[in-house]
Amino acid sequence: MNHPPRIWLALLRLIVHHSEQQFVEGDLEETFHEIEASYGRRRAAQWYRSQVLRSIPGFLLRTSYWSREMTKNYLLLALRNIRKSLGFMTINVSGLAIGLACTIMIGLFTISELSFDTHHEKADRIARVARTSKFTEIESRAAVTPAPLGPMLAANFPEVEDYFRLWKRQNDLELRIEDVISQQSNVYDADASMLEILSVEAAGPWVDAPLSQPFHMMLSASTAERLFQTRDVVGRSVEVQGEAFVVDGVYSDFPSNSHFRPAALLSFATLIQQRPELVGHMGNNLFHTYLLLTPGTKMETVDAKFPGVIEAAAGPEVAARLGFYLQPLTDIHLHSRLDHELEVNGSVETLFILGMIALFILTLAAVNFINLSTARSARRAREVGVRKAVGAHRSQVVSQFLEETLVLSFLALVMSLLMVVVFAPLFSELAGRPLDLLMLMQPGVVAGLVGFVVVVGLAAGFYPALVLARFNPIQVLKSGTAGAGNSGSPLFRRGLVVFQFVVSIVLIIGTLVVNQQLEFLRSQPLGFDQDQMLVTRLRTPEMHQNGERLMEEYKRVSGVSAVTASGSLLGGGASTVLIMPEGVQQGVDGVSLAMMMVRPDFIDVMNVGTLAGRSFDPERQTDLDNAFVINGQAARRMGWSAEEAVGKEIIWPSGMDGSSPPVRQGEVIGVMEDFHFASLHTAVEPLIMVPAERAVTYIMTRVETSDVVATVRRLEAAWAQVYPEDAFESFFLDEHFDTLYQTEERSARLFSVFSILALTLAGLGLLGLASHSTSRRIREIGIRKVMGASSGSILGLLLKEFVGLVLVAFMVASPAAWFIMRGWLENFPLRVGADPAVFLTAGFLVAILTALTVGFHALRAAWSDPVEAIRCE
Amino acid sequence: MLTRAEELILLAVWRLQEEAYGASIRTHLSDVTGEDWPIATVYTPLDRLTRKGLLRSRMGSPTGGRGGRSRKLYQLTADGVRTLGHARNVTEAMWQDLPDLGMSWS
Numbered sequence: 001m002n003h004p005p006r007i008w009l010a011l012l013r014l015i016v017h018h019s020e021q022q023f024v025e026g027d028l029e030e031t032f033h034e035i036e037a038s039y040g041r042r043r044a045a046q047w048y049r050s051q052v053l054r055s056i057p058g059f060l061l062r063t064s065y066w067s068r069e070m071t072k073n074y075l076l077l078a079l080r081n082i083r084k085s086l087g088f089m090t091i092n093v094s095g096l097a098i099g100l101a102c103t104i105m106i107g108l109f110t111i112s113e114l115s116f117d118t119h120h121e122k123a124d125r126i127a128r129v130a131r132t133s134k135f136t137e138i139e140s141r142a143a144v145t146p147a148p149l150g151p152m153l154a155a156n157f158p159e160v161e162d163y164f165r166l167w168k169r170q171n172d173l174e175l176r177i178e179d180v181i182s183q184q185s186n187v188y189d190a191d192a193s194m195l196e197i198l199s200v201e202a203a204g205p206w207v208d209a210p211l212s213q214p215f216h217m218m219l220s221a222s223t224a225e226r227l228f229q230t231r232d233v234v235g236r237s238v239e240v241q242g243e244a245f246v247v248d249g250v251y252s253d254f255p256s257n258s259h260f261r262p263a264a265l266l267s268f269a270t271l272i273q274q275r276p277e278l279v280g281h282m283g284n285n286l287f288h289t290y291l292l293l294t295p296g297t298k299m300e301t302v303d304a305k306f307p308g309v310i311e312a313a314a315g316p317e318v319a320a321r322l323g324f325y326l327q328p329l330t331d332i333h334l335h336s337r338l339d340h341e342l343e344v345n346g347s348v349e350t351l352f353i354l355g356m357i358a359l360f361i362l363t364l365a366a367v368n369f370i371n372l373s374t375a376r377s378a379r380r381a382r383e384v385g386v387r388k389a390v391g392a393h394r395s396q397v398v399s400q401f402l403e404e405t406l407v408l409s410f411l412a413l414v415m416s417l418l419m420v421v422v423f424a425p426l427f428s429e430l431a432g433r434p435l436d437l438l439m440l441m442q443p444g445v446v447a448g449l450v451g452f453v454v455v456v457g458l459a460a461g462f463y464p465a466l467v468l469a470r471f472n473p474i475q476v477l478k479s480g481t482a483g484a485g486n487s488g489s490p491l492f493r494r495g496l497v498v499f500q501f502v503v504s505i506v507l508i509i510g511t512l513v514v515n516q517q518l519e520f521l522r523s524q525p526l527g528f529d530q531d532q533m534l535v536t537r538l539r540t541p542e543m544h545q546n547g548e549r550l551m552e553e554y555k556r557v558s559g560v561s562a563v564t565a566s567g568s569l570l571g572g573g574a575s576t577v578l579i580m581p582e583g584v585q586q587g588v589d590g591v592s593l594a595m596m597m598v599r600p601d602f603i604d605v606m607n608v609g610t611l612a613g614r615s616f617d618p619e620r621q622t623d624l625d626n627a628f629v630i631n632g633q634a635a636r637r638m639g640w641s642a643e644e645a646v647g648k649e650i651i652w653p654s655g656m657d658g659s660s661p662p663v664r665q666g667e668v669i670g671v672m673e674d675f676h677f678a679s680l681h682t683a684v685e686p687l688i689m690v691p692a693e694r695a696v697t698y699i700m701t702r703v704e705t706s707d708v709v710a711t712v713r714r715l716e717a718a719w720a721q722v723y724p725e726d727a728f729e730s731f732f733l734d735e736h737f738d739t740l741y742q743t744e745e746r747s748a749r750l751f752s753v754f755s756i757l758a759l760t761l762a763g764l765g766l767l768g769l770a771s772h773s774t775s776r777r778i779r780e781i782g783i784r785k786v787m788g789a790s791s792g793s794i795l796g797l798l799l800k801e802f803v804g805l806v807l808v809a810f811m812v813a814s815p816a817a818w819f820i821m822r823g824w825l826e827n828f829p830l831r832v833g834a835d836p837a838v839f840l841t842a843g844f845l846v847a848i849l850t851a852l853t854v855g856f857h858a859l860r861a862a863w864s865d866p867v868e869a870i871r872c873e
Numbered sequence: 874m875l876t877r878a879e880e881l882i883l884l885a886v887w888r889l890q891e892e893a894y895g896a897s898i899r900t901h902l903s904d905v906t907g908e909d910w911p912i913a914t915v916y917t918p919l920d921r922l923t924r925k926g927l928l929r930s931r932m933g934s935p936t937g938g939r940g941g942r943s944r945k946l947y948q949l950t951a952d953g954v955r956t957l958g959h960a961r962n963v964t965e966a967m968w969q970d971l972p973d974l975g976m977s978w979s
Contacts, residue, residue: 003940020916023932026942027895028912033938034900051912058913062920 004032005045008052015059017066018393028052071403078404085376088768092372093412095764096456098757099365100416104449105427106358108420108435111445113346116257116333121199122292125161127299127326129153129289130338134321142339143288145324147279150191150289157305159297164191165268166260166288168342175264176239177227184223186263187240189271195251197292204231206249211267214274217245218265224250240266256434259333260342282314288342291326299326346433350747357754360503364758367496368765369412370460373405374493375772377464384468398465405461409453430750494805497769500762501809501846502816507755508842509817513832514748517825520832521741527675527684528570529607533733534701534712535569536719546722547696553718554701559711562702564605567597567695570677571737579688580651581638593634593688596677597695600624603672605702611635613646613670616691624691626666628652632674634686642671652690664690679740683829700733763849766802770854774798774861782866791862798858802850810843817842875960879918881906883957886928886947894933894944895919919947927953 003009009025016024028051036044082089117123129149132141150163167189175184192211194200195218203221210218217238224231224247227238231250238245245266254261272279278286293302303325311319327336334348384397417440424435439445538544547565554563577595600623603615611632616623628650635645645668652664674684703711712730719728774781781794818834825831875883885901886893899915922928933944949957 022942023895023945024912024916026939026944027899029942030896030939031900047909050909054911055913058911058917062913062917 002033002036002041004029004048008049012052012055015056015063017059017063018395019066020062074400074403075407077400078407081404082408088372088376088771089408091764091768092369092376093408093415095372095761096365096369096409096412097415097419098761099362099368100412100449100453101419101423102754102757103358103362104416104420104440105424105435106354107445108437108439109427109431109433110351110355111439112257112433112436113334113351116346117259117329119255119257120197120329122197123330124328125293125295125297126197126329127291127293127302128329128332128336129291129324130327130336131285132323132325140339142285143336143342144285144340145287145289146282146284147287148282149287149324150291153289153291156309157302159293159302160291161294162193162197162292164194164197164290166190166194166290166342167268167271167286168260168288169266174241175227176242177237182227184263186261187266188260188262188264189266189268190262191268193292194265194290197290201252202249203252204250205234207234210248211265212269213246213267214269214272215243215245216248216267216270218248219250220253220261220263221250222253223263238264245270256436257333259329259345290329299328302326354750357507357750360507361754361758361761364500364503364761364765366456366459367499368761368768369409369456370463371493371496371765372768373408373460374464374467375768377401377468381468385474388469389474394469397469398462401465401468402458402461406454406457409457409460413449413453430746430753432746493769497766497802497805498809498812500765501806502813504755504758504762504849505809505813505842505846506817506820507751507758508845509813509838510821511748511751511755512838512841513817513821513825514744514751516832516835516838517828518741518744518748521680521744521828521830522738524676524680524830526570526737527608527673530570530733530737532703532705532708534703534715534730535733535736536699536701536715536728536730537569538697538699543723543726544694544696547699548693550719550722551696551699553722554699554715557711557714557718559704559707559714560701561704562601562605563699564602565599565696565699566602567692567697568677569698569736570606570733571679571740577652577688579638580653582649591634591637591686593630593637593686594677596687596689597692598689599693599695600691602691602695603629603670603689605700606675608675609673611642611671611673613668615670615672622666623669624693626664627669627691628664628666629670629672629689630668631672631684631687633684634688635668635671637686645671652688679737680830681740681828759845759849762846763853766850766853767856770798770802770857773801774857778861778864781861781864785862785866791859794862795855795858798861799851799854802854803847806843806847806850809846810839813842814839875956876918878914879922880957880960882915882918883922883927883949883953887949887954887957891946893947896939896944898947922953923947925952926950927956 012025012028013021028048032044032048035047120126128143129145130141130143131145134140147165147167150165154160154163169187169189173184173187175182190211192209195210204224206218210216217240219227219233219238221231224233227233228236233247234249236247238247248267251265278284291302293299306324307319310322310324314322332341333345334351336345337347387397387400388394420440421437424437428434536550538547538550551563551565554560577593579591579593581591598616600616600618608615613629615629616627618624630645632642635642638645638648638650640648648668649666650668651662653662672689676684677687678685701715703715715730716728777798784794784797817839881902882898885898885905889897889901895912895915898919899910899912902910902915919928919930923930927950928947929950930945930947933946935941935943
């Protein structure tokens with residue numbers, strides 16, 4: 001007998017809901033045969049086709065109706081199931097929610113980091129000019145350029161449509177409005193073209209052509225509101241450092257994802273009028289130059305033109321040492337780490353590590369969710385058996401499971417959003433940047449989250465659904481679990497467990513190594529005595545003039561044991577100079593050394609150890625005029641031992657060619673121990689110290705321990721006598737050193753938080769799996785007990801399975817973790833080595849976690865009444 | 874109120890009695906109306922009528938000629954018969970004493 005055409009039958013099956021398939025197909029086939037009998041196969045096939053095609057709309061409508069009805073039923077079932085095993089579901093859902101919350105927060109952070117400066121309309125055409133120079137051995141890259149560069153490029157390069165320059169004024173600039181004085185940071189001198197190039201938005205009235213006149217300024221909306229309590233301030237007057245400026249208008253504050261955020265802008269014309277020598281000279285690298293390129297211009301084409309221009313303007317010798325290149329505006333925040341950045345930029349590396357962590361944790365959470373759902377569903381074999389026996393279609397069983405896991409994963413999403421709202425402030429603090437929760441509302445983010453949750457929900461439901469739907473109902477009903485034990489290959493599930501352990505162990509090792517390194521850095525002897533050292537900074541050159549007097553006042557304060565000063569701050573680095581050691585021909589082979597200007601008694605007051613010779617003697621005029629003190633590294637750099645170096649003659653020339661008289665020339669009188677004058681992120685570099693009367697930028701006062709607070713108050717009084725107009729600001733040197741490691745501390749805290757989360761997730765996953773694996777073996781355990789096995793031996797039996805997995809994970813994780821952490825440690829010249837204790841601790845922690853979670857279930861199984869277990873047959 | 878399709882289907886079920894199922898109803902309707910009814914347009918009203926309680930359905934035993942598949946058999950309920958009677962009264966009332974328009978219609 002003939003069948004209806006298969007292709008149309010297949011189409012029919014697609015559109016007809018499975019609950020109706022049987023009789024609809026039957027009806028059509030019956031009529032098909034009748035027609036075939038009277039009119040032949042061709043007519044019958046034709047008729048069949050037209051029936052199917054014309055029924056498509058009707059059946060589709062009906063199918064969706066049936067699905068809706070069934071979905072209602074399944075949702076109800078899903079909710080009942082969730083209620084029935086609330087504890088398990090809570091574990092499962094909260095695990096996924098934790099993972100999602102972490103990822104959402106890291107994701108938001110990443111989005112905001114990537115979005116830096118993209119909000120400017122012409123962002124893709126704006127570039128900053130960076131400068132490379134190689135006048136000493138080390139090539140330096142700086143974000144600052146001379147002021148004439150911008151106009152020169154705009155005039156000579158057709159690709160450059162426009163430019164603007166920025167000059168960042170000092171922090172805490174003094175603003176005065178009538179009688180009110182306030183301090184303001186982030187004040188810039190800027191070309192008027194900046195407003196146009198960066199599409200700066202008005203937040204109040206503007207004059208025509210703002211910022212075009214000298215002594216005109218603009219305020220950001222928040223600054224205007226703070227200073228004037230209004231945004232309508234055109235024409236008002238603000239005194240900046242004693243000079244009157246007219247306000248041209250108010251602009252909207254730059255968003256937080258801008259690489260600089262000016263609080264106020266002064267017209268560049270002011271600078272041209274006020275400091276022509278600063279602006280007119282090609283040698284003053286003080287300005288940030290930004291270019292607007294013509295549409296379609298590639299940055300490389302401009303870069304390629306720089307060498308020729310420099311050579312034409314300054315000759316081949318300069319061209320060999322000096323270079324310029326363009327940085328796309330949108331790359332500055334993440335990719336630029338030059339000298340003299342406007343603000344502290346972000347780092348791609350951190351972003352990458354965070355991204356990896358997010359990926360790990362999310363995978364962990366998703367794997368857990370899938371794993372636990374699978375384990376759970378195996379227990380429901382009987383339910384599935386009953387459903388199938390009363391006629392449930394395979395696809396119905398599948399969709400029931402899918403809907404259940406989808407409900408759970410959406411619950412997890414809701415929960416994770418709540419977590420994000422609660423924990424966002426904490427994360428912001430850890431990450432050092434505020435999180436913009438509103439970004440969660442963006443359609444892309446919403447779609448991504450919902451998509452992910454759907455995929456995880458489907459994956460979690462799909463696997464068990466397929467396995468369970470395949471069950472033979474008779475077998476399942478007879479045994480209650482038959483076949484359930486085979487749900488999922490054990491290898492697959494074990495692989496997942498190992499993966500979780502690996503992630504946990506890597507994160508724990510990471511945490512421990514970061515903390516160890518931090519502790520190591522903190523405990524490093526710095527080579528000088530930083531205790532009880534109060535630092536006051538003389539902020540302006542004007543203040544330096546009274547530095548001597550201030551130090552005298554300080555010395556008279558009771559509770560002060562010593563006062564000294566230096567030109568640069570310990571822990572803050574030093575400037576670099578070129579030095580000609582004895583025996584080296586001038587102009588040929590200088591040695592570049594870090595240089596510190598210090599008061600003659602600095603070395604003694606700071607208790608820096610001596611390797612050879614002596615430190616400066618304030619009583620000897622020759623010491624003050626000619627002598628140098630170097631550190632051990634510097635002696636080595638110049639090819640001497642510490643003892644040889646003493647008495648050697650060195651020259652600090654004023655220029656490269658040696659034509660002008662040297663800045664200083666004289667003997668090395670002492671070699672000091674390598675103390676850490678910069679942060680511990682760098683090895684101690686060769687250093688040369690020069691005594692100078694004017695080295696009073698950082699005044700260091702050693703305070704006696706007995707009553708620090710009172711002494712500092714007395715120092716403040718002494719300061720007020722010398723500088724009645726200026727505020728007293730001070731900090732302790734050891735506190736300053738602590739702040740140098742803020743980044744590391746932040747990483748340490750981030751690592752800790754995430755490894756705790758990973759451990760929690762792994763623990764949750766393990767708990768679920770252990771409960772699954774013990775329940776599968778409940779009868780085996782019962783029989784063993786009846787045969788006389790002790791609780792201990794049963795515990796061992798169940799633990800054995802997981803201990804092996806921990807071991808495998810440990811073998812994989814340890815080298816991986818060490819590989820990753822070695823990369824991180826390479827940032828530090830002083831670093832901890834591989835400490836076996838760290839690895840063992842990590843392995844031990846995971847082993848304990850395993851013992852606790854698995855042991856809990858194993859003991860319960862071991863202590864249970866064997867009769868109960870066996871009777872369930 | 875019954876739709877026309879519903880009314881016709883109820884009548885078909887009545888006439889076919891024990892043999893009222895998708896295929897026979899569809900064939901009967903197609904024969905009477907002279908149009909080939911798509912099977913979906915039979916099942917949708919059948920369901921609606923069942924939900925309204927005018928029909929009741931049961932699965933028949935598997936039979937040959939249709940690949941061993943069962944039929945879904947339909948039967949009029951008392952409500953169904955009453956509704957049909959009402960529909961007939963309405964139709965007859967509407968036809969009663971219609972004026973002659975001078976156009977032939979039958």
